[in-house]
Amino acid sequence: MNNILRIDMKNLSGIWEGVPEAYQLLGGRALTSRLVSEEVKPSCDALGPENKLVIAPGLLGGTTVTCSGRLSIGAKSPLTGGIKESNAGGTTAIQLAQSGIRALVLEGQAANNELYLLVIDGNEVTFKSAEDYKGMGNYPLAARLRQEYGEKAALITIGSAGELGLPTACIANVDMEGRPSRVNGRGGLGAVMGSKGVKAIIVKNADKQTLKGVDEEKFKESSKKIATAIMENPITKVYSDYGTSSLVDVANNLGCLPTKNFSAGNFDQAEKINGEALKSLILERGGKGKTSHACMPGCIIKCSNIVPDQKGEEIVAPLEYETIGLMGSNCGIGSIDKIAELNYIANDIGIDTIEAGAAIGVAMEAGVISWGDADAVIKTLKGINDGNVLGRLLAFGAVMTGKVLGVSRVPAVKGQSIPAYDPRSLKGLGVTYSISPMGADHTAGTTLRAPVDHSKPEGQVVASKNAQINVTVFDMLGLCMFTMATLINHKELIGDTVSSFTGKNVTFEDLQGISRQTLLREIDFNVNAGIIQNDLPGFFRTESLSPKSTVFDVPQEAMEEIYLELKEGN
């Protein structure tokens, strides 16, 4: 009941291996990055047989701890060329953990470009031809698989983009109602899954039991304390009421809301797409709309939502801040309906909304689509399946789009586009974008709640370093980032929780040590893969950002000291 399941796609076989002692405390990102760094050659072709796709619940996945069902997926990224971990909610991690799977490793490549469904039912692994599902979008695919394998089955799927090997392809997981909308979005991991010849992984639910701690009572108690602490934090209510869309106003006021390809930090149509607007729209339209919704069993924050159309039918669920920022303001699009529709299309084809939104912004700067022309974007994205040339180009991401269209202002680091916080007015996150082995990624260590003046360079390096180390702890435990605002102040409780679950004596500082080692391994992988960009694109340092007239001015040398400090264990 504590295994690594290795799937050999060349020979269509599965092998269950016990988790080695050295991996016993690893979960989520710590485990995916450990396996990738130990088993994948940094110089290999990300879409070739030598790459491996590692899928791992967090260490606390499948337990009673609230919000512990995040799923990490790692591999060498076809987008960045470096190591990648991308993290999602949904029901998958819990079911994998409760099936005794600490990591699922897809290896090799199916012969003759065949495409398969991988079905895991207890100890049994079967490979079924996915010929009938070829080219299918995530939504119809999930609906059909649920008919065939039951509504309780966890599904990990790719859309057409993953099959096509497009480097913005994501991996979808179903939520509690079966929507394939909990997405490991970043770094093109869907293309890696497609390159293996896997269209969907189905984890059948056979009355699985919640995992118990080795010290059962103490673990229960810790678990309850965690829930109480989270519920008592006022930020939790903001997430429940507005979801991440509350960040539209926060970012717009800070002057870091990406607007028209990161040429401004606030958007004149922000109030049409902010948290209030979204909440009002949902409440007014009613129907299937919901302002609050949980993406995984046991979540008490419920930051998700369901966006209804004018008839009350669901457009998409959830609509998140990142998508609003990148597909909305960054493209000059000030309509929730249009952004929600774009989100649905991207989910269905299976591409990352952040990367796609950034690429569209670049294409708009090139003049091939007009700012704010949502209908042209909808048509273009829908055309990806039909070989629409611009659509295909966008699906290669912002860097490739900029290269081909001759746009030099491309908001990306290590080949991956910058999420919905302009680093000139949120400088600590700019440090993370620059330094993180993940490329530009807000989930790699946001400083939004750090006690610093976000517009000044002072204190940002330390804030970023701490955020990077701490978020990696949460990622390895499978805890949602949104528990961090609360639990970072309950370090002992986290140590107690892990100790009582594993039966080992573990402190939060021990977990931070694993986090540092994880970061160092990832950095090392990238260096060996030749990925050496550790700074923002030049225009962030030279173009002043309205309305706060900020430029990014944290010195590169100061940022790179993070690497030295990690090595020294600081």
Add this chain to the structure above:
Amino acid sequence: MNNILRIDMKNLSGIWEGVPEAYQLLGGRALTSRLVSEEVKPSCDALGPENKLVIAPGLLGGTTVTCSGRLSIGAKSPLTGGIKESNAGGTTAIQLAQSGIRALVLEGQAANNELYLLVIDGNEVTFKSAEDYKGMGNYPLAARLRQEYGEKAALITIGSAGELGLPTACIANVDMEGRPSRVNGRGGLGAVMGSKGVKAIIVKNADKQTLKGVDEEKFKESSKKIATAIMENPITKVYSDYGTSSLVDVANNLGCLPTKNFSAGNFDQAEKINGEALKSLILERGGKGKTSHACMPGCIIKCSNIVPDQKGEEIVAPLEYETIGLMGSNCGIGSIDKIAELNYIANDIGIDTIEAGAAIGVAMEAGVISWGDADAVIKTLKGINDGNVLGRLLAFGAVMTGKVLGVSRVPAVKGQSIPAYDPRSLKGLGVTYSISPMGADHTAGTTLRAPVDHSKPEGQVVASKNAQINVTVFDMLGLCMFTMATLINHKELIGDTVSSFTGKNVTFEDLQGISRQTLLREIDFNVNAGIIQNDLPGFFRTESLSPKSTVFDVPQEAMEEIYLELKEGN
């Protein structure tokens, strides 16, 4: 009168340096590759300030030796990522040589993306703003520069593609009537010139004198013998009568005429675009048309032509076999008029017709343009300047086009597309495509006239190796490839010619030694740049080619033995 002229584009200065003793016997490709391999970091950004563009006449350039005016240009290629030399006719090499310039080296990068004209007048080097010429095509640019600098000035120019940094951008040289149509086509060297901030190099003609040999009389005598030998060879008359277009029938009969993205080896409309058809069209239309025409002073082969339209006005000059094969049969286009128009457009924008033709074939296979739809191609290529997305993509070459459009059958090696000879039915050239440090390139060592059965694997490795070594000798001397069919049987005469010109005692075998060293340096550069593909794309080994039912079946290990043999001096 024997110098390397180094141009520092950052500081806008020129420095004349004597040619070091070790370089005294080097010219053309031997000199460009020597300088690039010694002075350019293999891992550098090909379009960054660390790359250098080296322009070198052959060792015999500027002398009375016929057909010795070929110009080599070398750099790290933005298309292949490896070292590149590309070679052209025209008037430039002769003028550079007669100005005492053995190599012109463009270094650094102009500040603030400024664009300059580089004017060389005797010992004087001046930099003039090219602001007024920005975005200009090669034809209007050359016409205007000739007005300003005189009709005798040699011009080396780039079109808009070079300014835009497109990796198919070529460099144009004027012919004797001032057409900018003698092209260093391959490997995107025009983008390197553009990245330096140079729109045009103007070498003013101030009554330059033909270079004399150290042993003047003996050199004159050798020079005459060379001319006589070439004139006496019957192949010379074929080149004069039909130009390279005579190769359409040769290739069609051999079954190696690239047809519809290398899916067949003969073309059902070949007789509409072959040498006879072209000759008839020119003779019937008259006007400015010419069936034979010299690209450089002193050429006695005159393989060039001028293609007139129905009114007798010039469409393009010359129209070469490679362009007919790639932009014609490879795209299913069976019209000389359309191919000539495409050639003119490509020349004007300044992109390589081979790479563009291969990329169009790939786009046609993807279905985004119909086979044979010349008007759609014309529109697309013209749109490169206006940000036409497909046009921009095509201008990144066949590999990028295939990648973005999802076409796996891409005829390219080391990122550079295969010229107009399908390697399945001309296997020796397939060895050259695979092994040459230049990537797929017919000028790197063709075996078309080698005494082997082109459809069989036997003897191809030796034929290719010899061709690669020998053509590098001709490239270093500045001799046109078309003298090789004759002069390869007069090795002693070549030795005598070089000896009497330089005053050193040099044999043909000595020159072959320099050629081997050049190849080894180039191979080494590529390995250090991470360019390691030494084989054809897989489909050439698996898909049988009609009409001869051939596959490429020279074993890779046998091909790679060339590297060992070069190292051993064989």
